[in-house]
Amino acid sequence: MRTTLLDIPIEIVETIVENAFEWLVVVNQQGEIIYINKNYCDFLQVNRNDVIGMHVTDVIENSRMHIVAETGKEEIADLQYIRGNYMIANRIPIISNGEVVGAFGTVFFRDTQEWKKMNSHVKSMLAKIQTYIQDIDRSVKYGIEDILGESKEIRSLKEKVKMIAATDISVLIRGESGTGKELFAHSIHQLSNRSHQPFVKINCGAIPEHLLESELFGYEEGAFTGAKKGGKKGKFQLADGGTLFLDEIGDMPLNMQVKLLRALQEGEIESVGSTKTLSVDVRIIAATNRPLEKMMEEKRFREDLFYRINVIPFRIPAMRERMEDIPFLLEFFIKKITQRSGKRINHVEEEVLDVFNSYSWPGNIRELENVIEAAIHLTSNESITVDSLPDYIKDTSLYPLGKKKLKEILEETERKILQQSLNKYSDDKLAAAKVLGISKSTMYEKLKKYNLEN
Numbered sequence: 463m464r465t466t467l468l469d470i471p472i473e474i475v476e477t478i479v480e481n482a483f484e485w486l487v488v489v490n491q492q493g494e495i496i497y498i499n500k501n502y503c504d505f506l507q508v509n510r511n512d513v514i515g516m517h518v519t520d521v522i523e524n525s526r527m528h529i530v531a532e533t534g535k536e537e538i539a540d541l542q543y544i545r546g547n548y549m550i551a552n553r554i555p556i557i558s559n560g561e562v563v564g565a566f567g568t569v570f571f572r573d574t575q576e577w578k579k580m581n582s583h584v585k586s587m588l589a590k591i592q593t594y595i596q597d598i599d600r601s602v603k604y605g606i607e608d609i610l611g612e613s614k615e616i617r618s619l620k621e622k623v624k625m626i627a628a629t630d631i632s633v634l635i636r637g638e639s640g641t642g643k644e645l646f647a648h649s650i651h652q653l654s655n656r657s658h659q660p661f662v663k664i665n666c667g668a669i670p671e672h673l674l675e676s677e678l679f680g681y682e683e684g685a686f687t688g689a690k691k692g693g694k695k696g697k698f699q700l701a702d703g704g705t706l707f708l709d710e711i712g713d714m715p716l717n718m719q720v721k722l723l724r725a726l727q728e729g730e731i732e733s734v735g736s737t738k739t740l741s742v743d744v745r746i747i748a749a750t751n752r753p754l755e756k757m758m759e760e761k762r763f764r765e766d767l768f769y770r771i772n773v774i775p776f777r778i779p780a781m782r783e784r785m786e787d788i789p790f791l792l793e794f795f796i797k798k799i800t801q802r803s804g805k806r807i808n809h810v811e812e813e814v815l816d817v818f819n820s821y822s823w824p825g826n827i828r829e830l831e832n833v834i835e836a837a838i839h840l841t842s843n844e845s846i847t848v849d850s851l852p853d854y855i856k857d858t859s860l861y862p863l864g865k866k867k868l869k870e871i872l873e874e875t876e877r878k879i880l881q882q883s884l885n886k887y888s889d890d891k892l893a894a895a896k897v898l899g900i901s902k903s904t905m906y907e908k909l910k911k912y913n914l915e916n
């Protein structure tokens with residue numbers, strides 16, 4: 463193999479590549495990084511020696527370099543989201559003796575000012591089209607394999623999903639916020655016979671009352687001032703043949719509940735401003751964290767609608783009811799977040815799990831994910847420690863009553879405090895005993911009991 467490029471000495475080529483405005487990465491056929499330039503490492507906040515040999519997807523989020531190294535098909539000017547920025551990426555296969563042996567990729571940025579302008583322009587455009595994407599997106603994001611957890615409750619819910627998915631029966635998913643109601647709704651749709659048809663979501667609590675009817679049933683041209691030319695399809699029409707996910711159904715105003723019930727019972731809808739009825743075929747999955755039974759007593763939720771949607775009740779337990787799932791979720795979220803952020807975590811302090819197990823998780827899995835994300839960003843090394851957890855988690859930790867006896871809790875606490883004092887006084891047992899207000903002999907007794915002598 464030649465070692466110079468057009469007779470330019472290799473050192474000069476190296477200087478050019480290292481300092482190029484573009485960021486450069488080269489992978490072998492297995493998708494492992496064999497070269498990455500310094501500027502790219504600086505942007506990714508990684509150490510070059512650490513990442514050489516790693517799979518490119520473990521270092522650069524959303525990378526497709528390994529795919530190009532496999533297919534041999536170049537990808538030019540592809541928009542790639544890295545560390546909070548949209549970049550333009552080019553990926554070129556490297557061919558030697560007629561065979562694809564790897565790929566090199568460049569990520570383009572020329573003038574940071576210009577790039578910032580372009581980046582925020584792309585972000586605002588994407589935000590604008592997000593609502594339309596949701597309307598036309600026929601696929602669901604999650605499947606049953608994305609539901610993590612080995613607890614009895616989660617395993618039996620997953621079985622239930624498999625049993626009910628194929629039927630067309632309405633499902634009402636109950637559970638606190640952040641327990642995974644939407645995730646389960648996706649899974650039911652994905653396993654149903656309607657999986658190739660649309661899954662359409664509407665958040666009944668987030669849409670102003672006067673717009674909810676037209677959002678659900680659509681409107682005709684000229685139905686009201688500001689109505690779009692040609693009218694607009696409602697979620698029922700968009701979901702025709704598929705599944706309509708009515709999120710936060712407990713927040714639906716009473717007058718809309720009547721209209722919804724009619725649509726469900728008759729399988730027909732009427733757009734706002736139209737006199738014609740349209741047949742629609744949708745499966746309903748509804749979700750709420752509201753106490754519907756109490757709301758029915760108070761006449762805030764219609765009983766007939768409740769019985770129509772609650773054919774199969776489905777209750778997702780709160781996080782604190784299935785603490786045994788925390789280790790799985792912790793591992794999963796660390797992987798997900800580090801892949802996205804490019805940060806590396808290779809150790810979790812044992813006490814972190816103790817704190818997690820003692821906290822009551824009112825925000826459930828969503829809160830757990832946020833806490834892990836915060837800890838990953840707050841840690842200055844590659845380890846998640848109790849110190850990197852938000853204070854409120856540590857301060858309000860509650861013991862999961864019913865799981866441990868008082869004696870065990872006291873012993874665990876005693877052990878933790880002893881350990882903490884030894885750490886603080888660099889294993890000086892006398893200093894630790896003094897600060898804890900116990901005698902030297904009591905200290906030694908306790909250290910022996912908890913196996914902390916060394």
Ligand SMILES: Nc1ncnc2c1ncn2[C@@H]1O[C@H](COP(=O)(O)OP(=O)(O)OP(=O)(O)O)[C@@H](O)[C@H]1O
Pocket residue numbers: 608609610611637638639640641642643644645646751827828831
């Ligand atoms: N069992 C699980 N395994 C993995 N991730 C989960 C699980 N349950 C929930 N999540 C994740 O937690 C987050 C919250 O889930 P989801 O939006 O489905 O909750 P929700 O109950 O619909 O919340 P809300 O009532 O606030 O809309 C999502 O990022 C989801 O992917």
